[in-house]
Amino acid sequence: MTKRDSGDGEIALYPKCPTAIRASPQGDDYATLKPAIAIHLLDFALFEDEDQGIWCFELRDREQHEVRLGQELQFNLIELPKADRLGAGGPALAAWVAFLKHWQEEQRMSEINYPPVKEAMDRIRDMSDDTLAWHEATRRMIAIMDEKQFRKEAIEEGLAEGRAEGRAEGRAEGRAEGRAAGLAEGQAEGLAQGTLAGQTRLLERLLTARFGPLDAATHARLQHASLSELEQWTDRLLDAPDLHSVLQG
Secondary structure (H helix, E strand, C coil): CCCCCCCHHHHHHHHHCHHHHHHCCCCCCHHHCCCEEEEEEECCCCCCCCCCCEEEEECECCCCCCCECCCCEEEEEEEHHHHHHHCCCHHHHHHHHHHHHHCCCHHHHHCCCCHHHHHHHHHHHHHHHCHHHHHHHHHHHHHHHHHHHHHHHHHHHHHHHHHHHHHHHCCCHHHHHHHHHHHHHHHHHHHHHHHHHHHHHHHHHHHHHHHCCCCHHHHHHHHCCCHHHHHHHHHHHCCCCCHHHHHCC
């Protein structure tokens, strides 16, 4: 129980929110707390509403939606495709959304006059001119995407193996062996296809980031390439001066 105070919202949220706790120096009072605001950017549409691309979720009463428990805890979600199409959020946010969606399009970026976005574009150009910096950024991108892909595959494989073991325990030995063999074959084929598709998407993104939008012929070649070819091209990407040098041979 807490007594009436000017910082009622902060007092109620403080014990429940680790982010708010970390934001306040030890020994300070509730008035020094900073709001815990999260912003998530999605490169896809999460909700069906086509007329809204920016969402803000706060703590509100379930029955009386207009009653809000302060502004100390906030979760913002931006669906980039819809926000870009709608030009939502005011000039500054619209400029950042356009930057995130179209930073590789020189003509589109030349139309944006918002200084922070222009500065961000200058930093990208500087990094692109610095081969070492570009290599480091590329390696970081590959490492992050590889980690996500491997983690996803490990989770899917573990779930599949668990389901297979559970089914096998309740069936006769002959049926269990037949199902296990078929399931193992399906798992192997599905895992191989998933790995190939993931490597293809990764290489497409890296090539686009390095050399700009890919033509239809290049997309088709990537889609029909083997896993060993994709891995070989990914290795070449770090030092190749142009797209032809990556895909040669």
